[in-house]
Amino acid sequence: MSVVPMQYGLLLAAVLFALGTLGVLMRRNIIFMLMSIEIMLNAAGLAFIAAGSRWGQADGQIMFILILALAAAEVSVGLALILQLYRRLATLDADVASRMRG
Amino acid sequence: MLALLALVPALPLAGFAILFASAGSLPRRWIAAIGIGSVGISTILAFIVSAAFLAAPRPYREVVWRWIAVAGFNPDIGFYLDALSLVMMLVVSFVSFLIHLYSAEFMAEDEGYSRYFAYMNLFVASMLVLVLADNLLLLYLGWEGVGLCSYLLIGFWYRDPANGLAARKAFVVTRTGDTAMTIGLLVLFTHLGTLQIQPLMQRAAASWPAGSGLAIAAAGLLLGGALGKSAQLPLQTWLPDAMAGPTPVSALIHAATMVTAGVYLIARTHVLFELAPPVQAAVAVIGALTLLLASFSALNQTDLKRILAYSTISQIGYMFLALGVGAWTAAIFHLMTHAFFKALLFLAAGVVIQRLHEEHDILLMGGLWRRLPLAFWSFLIGSAALAALPFIDAGFYSKDLILWDAWNSGPYGPWFWAAGIVGAFVTAIYIFRAVFVVFFGPVKAEPAGHIGYQVAIPLMVLSALALGGGFVELPGYLGDVPAFSGLLSAALPVPPALRAATAAPSLEGVLVGIGAVVPVLGAAVAFVTVLHRPVFVTRLVEASAGVALQRFWAAGWGFDWFYDRTLTRPFVWLARLNRADIVDAFYTGIAWLSEAGYRLLSRSQTGQVRWYAAGIAFGSATLVILAVFA
Helix, strand or coil: CCCHHHHHHHHHHHHHHHHHHHHHHHHCEEHHHHHHCCCCCCCCHHHHHHHHHHCCHHHHHHHHHHHHHHHHHHHHHHHHHHHHHHHHCCEECCCCCCCCCC | HHHHHHHHHHHHHHHHHHHHCCCCCHHHHHHHHHHHHHHHHHHHHHHHHHHHHHHCCCCCEEEEEEEEEECCCCEEEEEECCCCHHHHHHHHHHHHHHHHHHHHHHHCCCCCHHHHHHHHHHHHHHHHHHHHHHHHHHHHHHHHHHHHHHHHHHHHCCCCEEEEEHHHHHHHHHHHHHHHHHHHHHHHHHCCCEEEHHHHHHHHHHHCCCCHHHHHHHHHHHHHHHHCCCCCCCCCHHHHHHHCCCHHCCCCCCCCHHHHHHHHHHHHCCCHHHHCCCHHHHHHHHHHHHHHHHHHHHHHHEEEHHHHHHHHHHHHHHHHHHHHHHHHHHHHHHHHHHHHHHHHHHHHHHHHHHCCCCCCEEECCCCCCCCCCHHHHHHHHHHHHHHHCCCCCCHHHHHHHHHHHHHHCCHHHHHHHHHHHHHHHHHHHHHHHHHHHHHCCCCCCCCCCCCCCHHHHHHHHHHHHHHHHHEEECCCHHEEEHHHHHHHHCCCCCHHHHCEEEECHHHHHHHHHHHHHHHHHHHHHHHHHHCCCHHHHHHHHCCCCHHEEECCCCCCCCHHHHHHHHHHHHHHHHHHHHCCCCHHHHHHHHHHHHHHHHHHHHHCCCHHHEEEEHHHHHHHHHHHHHHHHH
16 A cells, blocks of 8 residues: 655645635635635645654544534634625625724 | 901901902992992091000000911911001001092093902002011011002003003012012021011010121011012112003002002011111112112103102102111101102192093193192192102101211211202202193193092192191201100110211201202202203203213113013023923923824734735744744
8 A cells, every 4th residue: 555655745735725825815805715714724634634644643633623623613704704794895805894994 | 446456457358358249230339438438447447546556555466366377387367556557557548548539539430440449448458467467477468469459450451451561560570579578588487486576576686696697688588578569779660660550559559558568568677677787788778779760760751650650769769768777767757758748749640640631741731730720739739748848848857857867877877868968859850840841831731621529638638748747756956846756766766876876966957958958959950941941951952962861861770671681581582482391392202202103003904804814924934934944
């Protein structure tokens, strides 16, 4: 049974994380920003899985379950906020919601 | 009967309270009744108290209540009656009463009738408190009350800014002296432990040797206060400007209240001044200088009231000269006769000015003696007394006494005497110049209106007093009636130097002769230069030196100019420089700094969620890099 080396897994996780970060920073549509955050969370989860399989420990998988639960909660709250935002401003552009400018 | 003493100052105070509280809502008849009545009854009470005192002349002290009681500092609201305060009380209340009576008619057309009488009553009350006070703190209360009232009354016609300026000047200049006096009171209290005048004088005499530093300091500081109130060199500049008030106010300030306060203060604390010979010498020198300076200034005034103002400064100078040589009785005697004739002069001048529609310039008056006979005779009698024309008037006897005592006062006596004689000569010239210009010559303006009895009675009574008031003290060569000095001898003992000095009778005859001839000579000079041969004066005035001298004297020897340059302007300059308070710069700096920081930080709060996310990403990346590579 050939084993995928840990480095590949971690590299993929890093690339995904960077893509997610760029998405959060560059996207103006707030739904895409939320999706990018999901990508970042999953990248972190992938890194845990890769590390867990390298050392044959269950801890990585436990952490992934934790992240999944966190992501689910985050999405429910985030979607509710997006819904409110859309109702109030009739747009999904995050830059428009800048009323808290100092 | 003596127990009525406290009512003497209390009644005018009550009159003030009523008039002040009613705030002009009373009918005019009532206002006059309250204003005059309170002072009138107070005068009657003063006479009753005086009669009781003279029946058994012992100093009488009456404590109304304890004013303050703090750790050994226990001044009372207490009144002290001895011969000195008796004379002052009678002069102040009686002359004030006549001036009030005069005012009732004189001010009848004025819209501030109630305010006027309220201030006048407070003025009289303050002055009576001042002269009757048994401790220096209560005296100081009256002293400041007098200063306040002079401010209020000089600026009585407050709609003209010039009057307000004159009032502020009077207040600030006298305040300069008052500050010195306050410090003097503190010195006396801290070193002698009481402010009650009689024990204070005894303790001073017991614990300070003559000429000791503390005695000199205390007497010098009290002298500062007296100089301010009595308008003596170098604080005399406020008095000529104080003419901005109504004429009866000038009469009150000059005759009965205010300017005589300094003379009274020195006479009251004469023990202290005897302990400080340098200060006492300074009093005499200041008096001699002031009387000369002011009389020369009076020569060149064209405003009738300013002539009288300078004459007051000059006459107070005589009193200071007398105080300085230790002739306490002579000073108080002159104070009394001066009160009579100066009130008379002002009230007569007031009639002239009002009847000529507020004309103050004597050069625009003339030939009024037929038109205004009562004012003319009153002014003439007042002038005769002021110039000390021999034998017929009160001013001669008091001035003669001062000159005689000045001559006897020691090695410098003849110099003081000479200053007094020169002053008397100039006095006769300037006052008779005014008489001749105003009342003789061609008629230049027709008077209007008429004089009622309320103006006529004070003029006649004061005329009688200006003529006869001197007969209470006649010198040895004229029947020797020492009633006045006999009365005052207990309160103001004659210093040994003066008692011992008895110049030869032949010398006294010569001195009296000179003193009698000089005023007549001055009046004759005035007659020649004003009426007979005006060409002398025109020639003198046309010469360039004459013009310069005339302008210099008319401006009061440039004292106003000097103070303006050395005090007022630098102060105004500093104030302007510091308009935006230099100390505040530090605090506004702190405020500016925090505001700038706030602007900077608020710039970072864009409200754009992506910027915040970028901040977080950048920050965590930095931390990771630091953790891994550093």
